[in-house]
Amino acid sequence: MKLHEYRSKQLFAKYGVLIPRGRVAMTAHEAKSIARELGGPVVIKAQVLVGGRGKAGGIRLVHTPEEAEEAARQILGMQIKGLPVRKVLVDEAAEIRSEIYLGVTNDRAARCPVMIASAEGGIDIEEVARTLPDKIVRVHIDPLLGMREYQARYLAVSIELPREHWHDFIDMACGLYRVFTNSDATLAEINPLVITDDNRLVALDGKMVLDDNALFRHPDLAEMRDLDEEAPAEREARRFGLSYLKLDGTIGCMVNGAGLAMATMDVIKLFGAEPANFLDIGGGAGAEKVAVALNLILRDANVKAVMFNIFGGITRCDEVARGILAALDESKGDIPMVARLVGTNEDEGYKLLAKANMIMATSLADAAQKAVALAVESQLQ
């Protein structure tokens, strides 16, 4: 789960990370009064859970409350990568002397968190990592001992941070690690961390991603989920315990198991079409869940054919078939479908589906080939 910039920075601040004064606004009017409160120039920043808002015009520096109101009005009317902007952050503007990158995430291979720093923050840090790897400094953190001061000091020395900022930097790095681990985050990032013209260290931007599996112990953080930012289909999928992701292709697919779902998508692509979605119904899904899943697929106007690939184990093929039939009863669409069922109760499953107008397949490749052919045909019509 991603947190908005303003949420991330509020959390950071609780752990001693210095952030600009500022507040979030839902309306242009609010933005104006926050700007007046802050005095001086402010930055209006779109709060959306996608990158690239700067290039899209979602960040504006203004000098008066009136300009703030106008800028907020414009930004609140924008869509960024398809997401409408519903909130803006109004932060006091900072005169920037230099930009640092500071972030912490988990290193799977090392099996521990890693803190990354660079004197070359602000611009695309991944580009720096690629072209100037020496400009990136890493320190691995023992998950049981936590971040130690000497590790933060090592980062400060390695990025050649002026000595006068060490104290604040060490506090902020240790704070950033604590907020990362205490929130069960998978990412906590300050980019840029700036040195201002009046020589203060300030976290201008902040980003956090939380481990969904750990949200049960952070009810306060779980509440921060911004439902407005999720596509309605994905929100519904989550509610029913389905793992669904909309993609741009034409073949809707329903599979049990994430690995098999990815393999199914790969095979569709291999035979010349694109999957319309990733959808894993999980293990042991009942008819109701399957029906919801199929409805999600059919709601996507791009879908020209549907492919079911079920390998029954805990999941029972007859349950899946019942779910499919229930959804079809409601939708009455005419999207062609291919079903491939293997394993627990597969015969009953096929028997049930025989009632529906559906093409049967024996193997994964067979099913994919048939689905691709149907989609092509359906597009030609």
Place this chain on the structure above:
Amino acid sequence: MKLHEYRSKQLFAKYGVLIPRGRVAMTAHEAKSIARELGGPVVIKAQVLVGGRGKAGGIRLVHTPEEAEEAARQILGMQIKGLPVRKVLVDEAAEIRSEIYLGVTNDRAARCPVMIASAEGGIDIEEVARTLPDKIVRVHIDPLLGMREYQARYLAVSIELPREHWHDFIDMACGLYRVFTNSDATLAEINPLVITDDNRLVALDGKMVLDDNALFRHPDLAEMRDLDEEAPAEREARRFGLSYLKLDGTIGCMVNGAGLAMATMDVIKLFGAEPANFLDIGGGAGAEKVAVALNLILRDANVKAVMFNIFGGITRCDEVARGILAALDESKGDIPMVARLVGTNEDEGYKLLAKANMIMATSLADAAQKAVALAVESQLQ
């Protein structure tokens, strides 16, 4: 640093350990009103930092506020192992069905904390450990991971605790570990942990010892030090950074280094006398500290002779000599003394001491023999 029973139990309670209702009283009158508040029978318990108060009559069960007042008056007038009782704890009385032992301390050999439980609590647990070792269950705790529920459950199962008490027991064991580690304790003990007649699990008695070296991060706990409970000499020693312990012998000794101090005591004993104290002046002690140390020794009326054993390294023998002379100037006593100085500036040291009426020794054994002879002589006079 030892904590009083009432302090320990208050801390335990903060971590979810169930304790009897009760409060501490400084006067018999207070005890009476607490007893009235609690209603029903209460137990009046002397709060002293030594064991054996039960046998000494420091614990009394009473049934009315008036009896409480009388019992408190008597106990507050007692001395237990030489320590005057200045406070009593007034706790609601419990009808005891069975007594359990539960404690946590550090296991040096295993290099981690160990929690110990026994169904045979209440009586001398060390006696149980000696005679019925199977009745003692241990579980080692990873200092980085902390106590886990399954470990507490293992203890509950192993001491054959009735299943209905597992939930509370697990909470209390995990709480006891947390208070132990969060307070940097070296001991946290509930003895007895009782099952009452109305089938509740309650920590009747509590004891904690804290790691003096970690008190700097627990200012709240450091404040609980009960100065009244320390012998004045030991209190003064601590204030000056001296490590002093009064013993029962006749030969006062001043040494630098704890190991050498113990060795010095051993040699005194070997040659037929008893040391009057343990005293380590530490490394690099200046004249003032040495003077304080000698005054402490001379204040002990049992002292018949004094022995100095200084191995100069960081500690300078001339500084020590100056301190000795300063203290002697004040005290004007006639206790005979033996000095043995080796190492840094030993010649200057001996030269300075030549002014005092003092016997010089060349080796540890030589010094001890001379000191013992002087003490015997001085006692014969």
Place this chain on the structure above:
Amino acid sequence: MSILINKDTRLIVQGITGREGIFHTSRMMDYGTQVVAGVTPGKGGEWVLEGKVPVFDTVHRAVEITGANTSVIFVPARFATDAVMEATDAGIALIVCITEGIPIRDMMKVRQYLDQQGSRLVGPNSPGLLSPGECKVGIIPGHITQPGNIGVVSRSGTLTYEVLYALKLQAMGISTCVGIGGDPINGTSFIDVLGMFEVDAHTDKIVLIGEIGGTDEERAAEYISDHITKPVVAFIAGRTAPPGKRMGHAGAIVEGGAGLAADKIAALEYAGVAVVEYPEKILDFLK
């Protein structure tokens, strides 16, 4: 024959009285696995599955009384890391964790704890292990495969079944199938299992099933190049996955530029592994 589990495996089931626990215990026993005990705190003394399996309150007691050497874990995610530690403390040599959804931070801690102890963990989020004709530990359907000389190691669940089933249709069998689980931090890696197959006299060929995310496949490729003499054929799922999107498995996040299917395939091919385009193609390389 087999690696890790066999006819002598004496299994306990942690979380045996849960819905999943009891269902799969029954399946494992049908398959012939020696399930010697179950563990559910608070239910010690009961017997389940028509009085065939005793339940204990602690793993320690279960091991003490039954001599179990292997454990399979079906407890909910928030209790699963404790279950793993309890099993290792009790001296269990092989711990198979089926539970999915364990927080990463918990797994990092437990993995570090295990590294100091002597136990091997397979999983979490693993379908378990299967040695046809010998033993089944976990949830891999028993009837979709048969004994043979192919070793299978996989990060996936149903995708593995797909491969096993395709093999069976061609009358090909396996020595052991090990599902190492799809989570970012786990107990047993591809490398560990590859090493075991290499020295197992009854395994002649190896199938490796990977997916996007992490660098386990890349490290496996390096290891194969240096240490594995038996032929290896691989399939990597997720060629079409969009980078940076979460694909159900926590393990399927594409991190930075690393972990893409193309990187993994290139690394494996460089190590001499035959990487196929879709699962059924694996058969062509095993004939």
Place this chain on the structure above:
Amino acid sequence: MSILINKDTRLIVQGITGREGIFHTSRMMDYGTQVVAGVTPGKGGEWVLEGKVPVFDTVHRAVEITGANTSVIFVPARFATDAVMEATDAGIALIVCITEGIPIRDMMKVRQYLDQQGSRLVGPNSPGLLSPGECKVGIIPGHITQPGNIGVVSRSGTLTYEVLYALKLQAMGISTCVGIGGDPINGTSFIDVLGMFEVDAHTDKIVLIGEIGGTDEERAAEYISDHITKPVVAFIAGRTAPPGKRMGHAGAIVEGGAGLAADKIAALEYAGVAVVEYPEKILDFLK
């Protein structure tokens, strides 16, 4: 010759700009120890002791530039465990911690961390090591001993000096003296050092100086009985210490019934060690 330290030791001093740090650095250099750098955060770039020793902000940088292999720590107790971890992270092979007063809980954690790394820690609360004529790391006065064939290992400070000095007065010298420190949790035990003396060609006899508290001496006795062929003579301080009272050293607490001087002496004598009644008597067994 010597164990652990010698003429090739390249030493850094953590906390070099403190009062103790600078004083003992000067003493170590006078003795001939190669002190290649000091570390004090915030003072990197300075030079101390008349421009002879450069100061760095981090151990990492000091190692990188000077090729140091050993570190001695003089920083205050609350920073000392961080200093130890920083040294091991930077690849220092031998870390000698002089600092006393480190909380037990901190030491338990750092010891567990070190066990996963490759470094050896001597101390904390150690007087350090001395190899006469070769190298001095720590605070043992250099002039009270001379080169020879006796290995000395001790939990104590000045009591050790007492023994070294008594040896010197009889023209006996030592190979290396190792002060393992008196704290309840430390990095190097009697056993570790005994093993090194056993294989050191220049050590013919061993002196062990113990004290009450803990069971290190008991375990050393067992080890001597099984592994040490060279003669060992021991002195145990604290025969007269009252049980349960704290004797200055945290290490000198008598715990439960274990750790009494009598227990230690009995264990050592049973292992064939000559245990003497007072320090000077050690000489009788070394002639």
